[in-house]
Amino acid sequence: xxxxxxxxxxxxxxxxxxxxxFEKGEIPVGAVVVVNDRVIARAHNLTELLNxxxxxxxxxxxTAASNFLGGKYLHNCTLYVTLEPCQMCAGALYWSxxxxxxxxxxxxxxxxxxxxxxxxxxxKIKGGxxxxxxxxxxxxxxxxxxxxx
Amino acid sequence: xxxxxxxxxxxxxxxxxxxxxFEKGEIPVGAVVVVNDRVIARAHNLTELLNxxxxxxxxxxxTAASNFLGGKYLHNCTLYVTLEPCQMCAGALYWSxxxxxxxxxxxxxxxxxxxxxxxxxxxKIKGGxxxxxxxxxxxxxxxxxxxxx
Numbered sequence: 340x341x342x343x344x345x346x347x348x349x350x351x352x353x354x355x356x357x358x359x360x361f362e363k364g365e366i367p368v369g370a371v372v373v374v375n376d377r378v379i380a381r382a383h384n385l386t387e388l389l390n391x392x393x394x395x396x397x398x399x400x401x402t403a404a405s406n407f408l409g410g411k412y413l414h415n416c417t418l419y420v421t422l423e424p425c426q427m428c429a430g431a432l433y434w435s436x437x438x439x440x441x442x443x444x445x446x447x448x449x450x451x452x453x454x455x456x457x458x459x460x461x462x463k464i465k466g467g468x469x470x471x472x473x474x475x476x477x478x479x480x481x482x483x484x485x486x487x488x
Numbered sequence: 489x490x491x492x493x494x495x496x497x498x499x500x501x502x503x504x505x506x507x508x509x510f511e512k513g514e515i516p517v518g519a520v521v522v523v524n525d526r527v528i529a530r531a532h533n534l535t536e537l538l539n540x541x542x543x544x545x546x547x548x549x550x551t552a553a554s555n556f557l558g559g560k561y562l563h564n565c566t567l568y569v570t571l572e573p574c575q576m577c578a579g580a581l582y583w584s585x586x587x588x589x590x591x592x593x594x595x596x597x598x599x600x601x602x603x604x605x606x607x608x609x610x611x612k613i614k615g616g617x618x619x620x621x622x623x624x625x626x627x628x629x630x631x632x633x634x635x636x637x
Binding site for chain 2: 386390392398401405411412425426427428430433434454456
Protein backbone atom coordinates (compact mmCIF):
# COMPACT_ATOMS: atom_id res chain seq x y z
CA UNK A 340 0.00 0.00 0.00
CA UNK A 341 1.18 3.49 -0.86
CA UNK A 342 2.27 5.74 1.99
CA UNK A 343 -0.80 7.89 2.67
CA UNK A 344 1.22 11.01 3.49
CA UNK A 345 2.80 11.66 0.13
CA UNK A 346 2.98 14.78 -2.06
CA UNK A 347 -0.38 14.02 -3.65
CA UNK A 348 -2.03 13.76 -0.25
CA UNK A 349 -0.85 17.18 0.86
CA UNK A 350 -1.43 18.79 -2.52
CA UNK A 351 -5.06 17.71 -2.23
CA UNK A 352 -5.23 19.78 0.96
CA UNK A 353 -3.80 22.75 -0.92
CA UNK A 354 -6.38 22.18 -3.68
CA UNK A 355 -9.17 22.28 -1.10
CA UNK A 356 -7.85 25.71 -0.12
CA UNK A 357 -7.81 26.76 -3.78
CA UNK A 358 -11.45 25.68 -4.05
CA UNK A 359 -12.29 27.81 -1.02
CA UNK A 360 -10.70 30.79 -2.81
CA PHE A 361 -12.71 29.97 -5.94
CA GLU A 362 -15.96 30.05 -4.00
CA LYS A 363 -15.10 33.54 -2.71
CA GLY A 364 -14.42 34.86 -6.21
CA GLU A 365 -10.67 34.88 -5.65
CA ILE A 366 -8.10 33.59 -8.14
CA PRO A 367 -8.06 29.96 -6.94
CA VAL A 368 -4.68 29.33 -5.37
CA GLY A 369 -4.26 27.42 -2.13
CA ALA A 370 -1.35 26.43 0.07
CA VAL A 371 -0.50 24.34 3.12
CA VAL A 372 2.68 24.06 5.18
CA VAL A 373 3.65 20.62 6.45
CA VAL A 374 6.12 19.48 9.12
CA ASN A 375 6.62 15.81 9.87
CA ASP A 376 3.49 14.80 7.94
CA ARG A 377 1.41 17.33 9.84
CA VAL A 378 -0.33 20.36 8.32
CA ILE A 379 0.59 23.37 10.46
CA ALA A 380 -0.80 26.13 8.24
CA ARG A 381 -3.36 26.45 5.47
CA ALA A 382 -4.36 29.48 3.43
CA HIS A 383 -5.86 30.64 0.17
CA ASN A 384 -5.58 33.71 -1.96
CA LEU A 385 -7.52 36.68 -0.53
CA THR A 386 -6.24 39.60 -2.60
CA GLU A 387 -9.72 40.75 -3.67
CA LEU A 388 -11.45 40.38 -0.33
CA LEU A 389 -8.63 42.14 1.52
CA ASN A 390 -7.84 44.61 -1.28
CA UNK A 391 -4.22 43.67 -0.80
CA UNK A 392 -1.76 42.36 -3.38
CA UNK A 393 0.33 40.81 -0.59
CA UNK A 394 -2.48 38.41 0.44
CA UNK A 395 -1.35 35.51 -1.75
CA UNK A 396 -1.94 32.03 -0.32
CA UNK A 397 1.79 31.43 0.22
CA UNK A 398 2.34 34.70 2.12
CA UNK A 399 -0.45 33.94 4.55
CA UNK A 400 0.72 30.34 4.91
CA UNK A 401 4.26 31.52 5.75
CA THR A 402 2.92 33.92 8.41
CA ALA A 403 0.62 31.26 9.87
CA ALA A 404 3.37 28.62 9.94
CA SER A 405 5.75 31.05 11.66
CA ASN A 406 3.08 31.81 14.24
CA PHE A 407 2.58 28.12 14.85
CA LEU A 408 6.31 27.41 15.17
CA GLY A 409 7.09 30.55 17.16
CA GLY A 410 10.01 31.35 14.88
CA LYS A 411 10.50 32.97 11.53
CA TYR A 412 12.51 30.19 9.86
CA LEU A 413 10.62 27.34 8.23
CA HIS A 414 13.38 24.75 8.46
CA ASN A 415 12.10 21.18 8.00
CA CYS A 416 8.91 22.55 6.48
CA THR A 417 7.41 21.87 3.07
CA LEU A 418 5.07 24.31 1.36
CA TYR A 419 2.49 22.76 -0.96
CA VAL A 420 0.96 25.31 -3.30
CA THR A 421 -1.34 24.74 -6.26
CA LEU A 422 0.40 27.29 -8.51
CA GLU A 423 4.10 28.01 -8.95
CA PRO A 424 5.01 30.90 -6.60
CA CYS A 425 5.48 34.42 -8.01
CA GLN A 426 8.47 36.71 -7.36
CA MET A 427 6.97 38.05 -4.14
CA CYS A 428 6.16 34.64 -2.68
CA ALA A 429 9.42 33.06 -3.80
CA GLY A 430 11.21 36.08 -2.27
CA ALA A 431 9.39 35.51 1.02
CA LEU A 432 10.20 31.79 0.88
CA TYR A 433 13.84 32.76 0.34
CA TRP A 434 13.87 34.65 3.65
CA SER A 435 12.06 31.79 5.42
CA UNK A 436 14.79 29.29 4.42
CA UNK A 437 12.02 26.72 3.92
CA UNK A 438 13.29 23.22 3.17
CA UNK A 439 11.03 22.35 0.27
CA UNK A 440 8.48 23.87 -2.09
CA UNK A 441 6.11 21.58 -3.98
CA UNK A 442 3.84 23.25 -6.51
CA UNK A 443 1.08 22.08 -8.84
CA UNK A 444 0.69 23.99 -12.10
CA UNK A 445 3.48 26.02 -13.64
CA UNK A 446 2.96 29.75 -14.08
CA UNK A 447 4.58 30.40 -17.45
CA UNK A 448 4.04 34.16 -17.23
CA UNK A 449 4.63 35.21 -13.63
CA UNK A 450 6.17 32.16 -11.93
CA UNK A 451 9.48 32.38 -10.09
CA UNK A 452 11.09 30.10 -12.68
CA UNK A 453 10.52 32.29 -15.72
CA UNK A 454 11.05 35.45 -13.61
CA UNK A 455 14.41 34.19 -12.38
CA UNK A 456 13.69 34.69 -8.68
CA UNK A 457 16.41 33.23 -6.47
CA UNK A 458 15.51 30.64 -3.84
CA UNK A 459 17.54 30.02 -0.69
CA UNK A 460 20.36 27.47 -1.15
CA UNK A 461 18.65 25.32 1.53
CA UNK A 462 15.41 25.12 -0.46
CA LYS A 463 14.47 22.34 -2.88
CA ILE A 464 11.68 22.90 -5.40
CA LYS A 465 9.53 20.44 -7.32
CA GLY A 466 6.54 21.05 -9.60
CA GLY A 467 3.81 19.15 -11.40
CA UNK A 468 1.93 17.56 -8.47
CA UNK A 469 -1.80 17.53 -9.37
CA UNK A 470 -0.94 20.20 -11.94
CA UNK A 471 -3.89 19.27 -14.13
CA UNK A 472 -6.41 19.72 -11.29
CA UNK A 473 -4.92 23.10 -10.29
CA UNK A 474 -4.86 24.24 -13.89
CA UNK A 475 -8.47 23.22 -14.60
CA UNK A 476 -9.63 25.16 -11.53
CA UNK A 477 -7.80 28.29 -12.72
CA UNK A 478 -9.24 27.98 -16.23
CA UNK A 479 -12.77 27.50 -14.88
CA UNK A 480 -12.33 30.61 -12.76
CA UNK A 481 -11.26 32.82 -15.64
CA UNK A 482 -13.98 31.47 -17.96
CA UNK A 483 -16.67 32.14 -15.35
CA UNK A 484 -15.25 35.58 -14.66
CA UNK A 485 -15.27 36.46 -18.35
CA UNK A 486 -18.86 35.29 -18.69
CA UNK A 487 -19.95 37.42 -15.72
CA UNK A 488 -18.57 40.63 -17.26
CA UNK B 489 13.08 78.57 -1.73
CA UNK B 490 13.18 74.83 -2.33
CA UNK B 491 9.84 73.03 -2.58
CA UNK B 492 9.35 71.55 0.89
CA UNK B 493 7.70 68.37 -0.39
CA UNK B 494 10.61 66.85 -2.29
CA UNK B 495 12.19 63.39 -2.17
CA UNK B 496 14.44 64.37 0.73
CA UNK B 497 11.46 65.53 2.77
CA UNK B 498 9.63 62.22 2.42
CA UNK B 499 12.76 60.12 2.79
CA UNK B 500 13.28 61.80 6.17
CA UNK B 501 9.87 60.43 7.18
CA UNK B 502 10.99 56.97 6.06
CA UNK B 503 14.21 57.41 8.07
CA UNK B 504 12.15 58.23 11.17
CA UNK B 505 10.44 54.88 10.68
CA UNK B 506 13.82 53.18 10.30
CA UNK B 507 14.89 54.75 13.61
CA UNK B 508 11.74 53.39 15.25
CA UNK B 509 12.74 49.92 14.01
CA PHE B 510 16.26 50.44 15.38
CA GLU B 511 14.91 51.25 18.82
CA LYS B 512 12.96 47.97 18.82
CA GLY B 513 16.03 45.93 17.91
CA GLU B 514 14.83 45.42 14.34
CA ILE B 515 17.02 45.80 11.24
CA PRO B 516 16.42 49.53 10.70
CA VAL B 517 14.42 49.89 7.51
CA GLY B 518 11.50 52.29 7.21
CA ALA B 519 9.01 53.20 4.50
CA VAL B 520 6.24 55.65 3.72
CA VAL B 521 3.74 55.81 0.86
CA VAL B 522 2.89 59.22 -0.55
CA VAL B 523 0.05 60.44 -2.78
CA ASN B 524 -0.21 64.07 -3.83
CA ASP B 525 2.38 65.17 -1.26
CA ARG B 526 0.49 63.40 1.52
CA VAL B 527 1.80 60.46 3.55
CA ILE B 528 -0.94 57.79 3.53
CA ALA B 529 1.04 54.93 5.07
CA ARG B 530 4.12 54.50 7.23
CA ALA B 531 5.78 51.34 8.48
CA HIS B 532 9.02 49.84 9.70
CA ASN B 533 10.55 46.43 9.71
CA LEU B 534 9.03 44.12 12.35
CA THR B 535 10.36 40.70 11.37
CA GLU B 536 11.82 39.94 14.81
CA LEU B 537 8.92 41.20 16.89
CA LEU B 538 6.36 39.38 14.75
CA ASN B 539 8.58 36.35 14.03
CA UNK B 540 7.61 36.78 10.41
CA UNK B 541 9.90 37.17 7.41
CA UNK B 542 7.08 38.86 5.48
CA UNK B 543 6.95 41.83 7.90
CA UNK B 544 9.34 44.05 5.95
CA UNK B 545 8.61 47.79 6.06
CA UNK B 546 7.54 47.88 2.42
CA UNK B 547 5.07 44.97 2.76
CA UNK B 548 3.32 46.61 5.68
CA UNK B 549 3.34 49.98 3.91
CA UNK B 550 1.72 48.42 0.81
CA THR B 551 -1.01 46.82 2.93
CA ALA B 552 -1.60 50.04 4.88
CA ALA B 553 -1.74 52.17 1.72
CA SER B 554 -4.21 49.75 0.10
CA ASN B 555 -6.37 49.91 3.22
CA PHE B 556 -6.29 53.69 3.10
CA LEU B 557 -7.13 53.85 -0.61
CA GLY B 558 -9.71 51.06 -0.50
CA GLY B 559 -8.11 49.40 -3.51
CA LYS B 560 -5.21 47.11 -4.17
CA TYR B 561 -3.49 49.17 -6.88
CA LEU B 562 -1.14 51.93 -5.82
CA HIS B 563 -1.42 54.05 -8.94
CA ASN B 564 -0.18 57.61 -8.44
CA CYS B 565 1.63 56.52 -5.30
CA THR B 566 5.31 56.79 -4.45
CA LEU B 567 6.99 54.47 -1.96
CA TYR B 568 9.94 55.94 -0.07
CA VAL B 569 12.07 53.27 1.58
CA THR B 570 15.44 53.65 3.28
CA LEU B 571 16.93 50.48 1.74
CA GLU B 572 16.58 49.10 -1.78
CA PRO B 573 13.69 46.59 -1.78
CA CYS B 574 14.43 42.84 -1.78
CA GLN B 575 12.90 40.26 -4.17
CA MET B 576 9.81 39.82 -1.99
CA CYS B 577 9.09 43.53 -1.63
CA ALA B 578 9.86 44.32 -5.27
CA GLY B 579 7.60 41.41 -6.23
CA ALA B 580 4.79 42.86 -4.10
CA LEU B 581 5.39 46.30 -5.61
CA TYR B 582 5.12 44.68 -9.04
CA TRP B 583 1.61 43.47 -8.24
CA SER B 584 0.64 46.87 -6.77
CA UNK B 585 1.54 48.65 -10.05
CA UNK B 586 2.91 51.50 -7.91
CA UNK B 587 3.99 54.56 -9.91
CA UNK B 588 7.33 55.21 -8.27
CA UNK B 589 9.83 53.70 -5.84
CA UNK B 590 12.44 55.95 -4.22
CA UNK B 591 15.02 54.20 -2.07
CA UNK B 592 17.93 55.34 0.06
CA UNK B 593 20.87 52.97 0.34
CA UNK B 594 21.57 50.27 -2.21
CA UNK B 595 21.49 46.65 -1.08
CA UNK B 596 24.39 45.12 -2.99
CA UNK B 597 23.66 41.61 -1.74
CA UNK B 598 19.91 41.17 -1.62
CA UNK B 599 18.47 44.20 -3.43
CA UNK B 600 16.06 43.80 -6.35
CA UNK B 601 18.68 45.27 -8.71
CA UNK B 602 21.37 42.66 -8.16
CA UNK B 603 18.74 39.91 -7.79
CA UNK B 604 17.18 40.80 -11.12
CA UNK B 605 13.61 41.15 -9.81
CA UNK B 606 11.22 42.55 -12.40
CA UNK B 607 9.24 45.69 -11.65
CA UNK B 608 5.92 46.56 -13.30
CA UNK B 609 6.29 48.49 -16.58
CA UNK B 610 4.31 51.35 -14.95
CA UNK B 611 6.86 51.68 -12.11
CA LYS B 612 9.81 54.08 -12.06
CA ILE B 613 12.66 53.50 -9.60
CA LYS B 614 15.28 55.88 -8.23
CA GLY B 615 17.91 55.35 -5.54
CA GLY B 616 20.43 57.28 -3.48
CA UNK B 617 18.16 59.68 -1.55
CA UNK B 618 19.68 60.12 1.95
CA UNK B 619 21.60 56.92 1.25
CA UNK B 620 24.40 57.88 3.64
CA UNK B 621 22.00 58.37 6.56
CA UNK B 622 20.23 55.06 5.88
CA UNK B 623 23.53 53.26 5.53
CA UNK B 624 25.01 54.69 8.75
CA UNK B 625 21.92 53.57 10.67
CA UNK B 626 22.27 50.03 9.31
CA UNK B 627 25.98 49.90 10.14
CA UNK B 628 25.35 51.17 13.68
CA UNK B 629 22.72 48.47 14.14
CA UNK B 630 24.98 45.62 13.09
CA UNK B 631 27.93 46.93 15.14
CA UNK B 632 25.76 47.19 18.27
CA UNK B 633 24.28 43.76 17.62
CA UNK B 634 27.74 42.23 17.28
CA UNK B 635 28.88 43.85 20.50
CA UNK B 636 25.85 42.50 22.37
CA UNK B 637 26.57 38.89 21.41
